[in-house]
């Protein structure tokens with residue numbers, strides 16, 4: 001099962017990816033987590049992307065695509081995976097599709113977590129992980145970037161009939177229940 005967990009900042013991608021990972025025993029690939037890990041460990045990649053994440057802008061497509069393509073070739077992804085935070089632009093989606101088709105593989109489904117904007121903001125502001133992009137001003141930028149550059153990815157996969165909407169409001173377990181119902185159908 002090759003999944004994309006999709007949604008705006010604060011939609012619960014990371015939270016639900018963890019639940020899917022544990023329940024279905026497939027790895028979770030979060031580009032945001034990989035970038036934050038590299039920033040924390042002051043790697044070359046970390047130095048390159050630090051100010052971009054801090055500003056709530058997007059890392060250049062070629063950097064992200066290279067990272068994901070390298071990662072997906074590792075054996076642990078052979079039996080499926082959950083992509084969280086990728087693809088985030090149309091060029092990223094096209095690059096992913098091309099890479100997967102060259103490996104005779106494909107995305108099976110995109111789960112779109114739908115959450116009203118005020119709830120997104122409230123959730124992010126009450127997160128206590130010390131993320132430098134969790135401030136009111138940066139959240140505004142992240143949401144604007146989402147609407148401009150990321151939301152079009154939905155149409156890209158809707159054209160392939162791969163989009164399933166998930167009501168992202170409720171308790172974490174209620175939402176996971178909806179995800180399981182959807183995944184158990186495929």
Ligand code: AP5
Nearest residue numbers: 009010011012013014015031032053057059085088123127
């Ligand atoms: P990324 O790490 O992907 O962040 P994001 O998309 O902004 O999303 P978040 O991680 O903030 O939210 P989430 O949907 O994971 O929600 P969560 O489960 O944490 O990206 C960060 C940055 O990295 C980007 O801005 C960009 O710079 C760069 N980047 C990453 N990928 C990239 C790419 N492909 N291309 C270019 N740049 C890229 O939940 C949010 C909060 O709500 C948590 O505190 C959680 O506990 C709480 N919560 C969750 N579910 C519920 C619920 N049901 N009820 C109440 N609270 C809840």
Ligand code: MG
Nearest residue numbers: 013014015032
């Ligand atoms: Mg996240």
